[in-house]
Amino acid sequence: MVPPDTSARLTVLTGPSGVGKGTLVARLRERHPNLWLSVSATTRSPRSGEEEGVHYFFHSRAGFEALVQADGLLEWAEFAGHCYGTPRQPVQERLAAGVPVLLEIELEGARQVRRSLPDALQIFLAPPSLEELERRIRGRGTEAEEAIQRRLARAREELDAQSEFDAVVVNADLDKALSELERLMGMHSH
Numbered sequence: 233m234v235p236p237d238t239s240a241r242l243t244v245l246t247g248p249s250g251v252g253k254g255t256l257v258a259r260l261r262e263r264h265p266n267l268w269l270s271v272s273a274t275t276r277s278p279r280s281g282e283e284e285g286v287h288y289f290f291h292s293r294a295g296f297e298a299l300v301q302a303d304g305l306l307e308w309a310e311f312a313g314h315c316y317g318t319p320r321q322p323v324q325e326r327l328a329a330g331v332p333v334l335l336e337i338e339l340e341g342a343r344q345v346r347r348s349l350p351d352a353l354q355i356f357l358a359p360p361s362l363e364e365l366e367r368r369i370r371g372r373g374t375e376a377e378e379a380i381q382r383r384l385a386r387a388r389e390e391l392d393a394q395s396e397f398d399a400v401v402v403n404a405d406l407d408k409a410l411s412e413l414e415r416l417m418g419m420h421s422h
């Protein structure tokens with residue numbers, strides 16, 4: 233029997249804000265240029281250095297609602313006062329072409345994908361502790377205090393949902409978390 237092609241599939245990576253998803257995904261993409269990372273639509277404003285169409289597609293509320301109305305999003309959710317969603321068509325095109333796809337999305341979106349695409353591999357990235365998570369969010373220095381508080385409150389809810397996922401990876405040591413992610417995704421490390 234031919235073994236299933238575990239590398240050409242959809243992976244969903246979820247975890248609380250500040251846990252290190254962006255950092256890990258950047259490392260993963262350097263090592264596996266064939267992995268396609270979905271670019272989400274959002275209503276939040278760009279952080280310094282973020283580019284339209286690279287990090288996000290930045291929309292007004294009305295623009296985002298138009299995408300929802302047109303059924304253009306595979307999933308979408310509100311997070312800490314802003315809307316985020318995955319454009320449907322580019323994901324479908326990549327998967328149809330056999331390209332491995334990665335979605336880096338929050339909990340509610342992961343739940344929607346679980347319903348619509350139950351074969352997706354769902355991975356939860358967890359912090360070593362809540363204290364360390366808070367240190368990382370603050371250390372990143374991209375959010376104001378109010379936004380930090382909203383993200384920490386939401387983090388507690390997300391951490392409670394880890395058991396829904398196929399696998400939990402603890403991001404204590406970055407290199408170890410990276411290898412674990414590669415192993416789960418069926419990617420060969422080199």
Ligand code: ADP
Nearest residue numbers: 249250251252253254255368372403404405406
């Ligand atoms: P997320 O995308 O999940 O919100 P980031 O990738 O922006 O998180 O990481 C938040 C902060 O934590 C960044 O400053 C990043 O450098 C740091 N960080 C990420 N992984 C680790 C790790 N394993 N150990 C220590 N700091 C980390």
Ligand code: 5GP
Nearest residue numbers: 272273308309311316317318336337338341
């Ligand atoms: P940030 O504002 O820090 O870039 O992202 C905030 C949260 O939104 C993160 O947990 C991130 O994973 C999530 N997110 C980013 N894009 C999407 C998306 O398309 N859909 C959903 N549901 N969440 C997303």
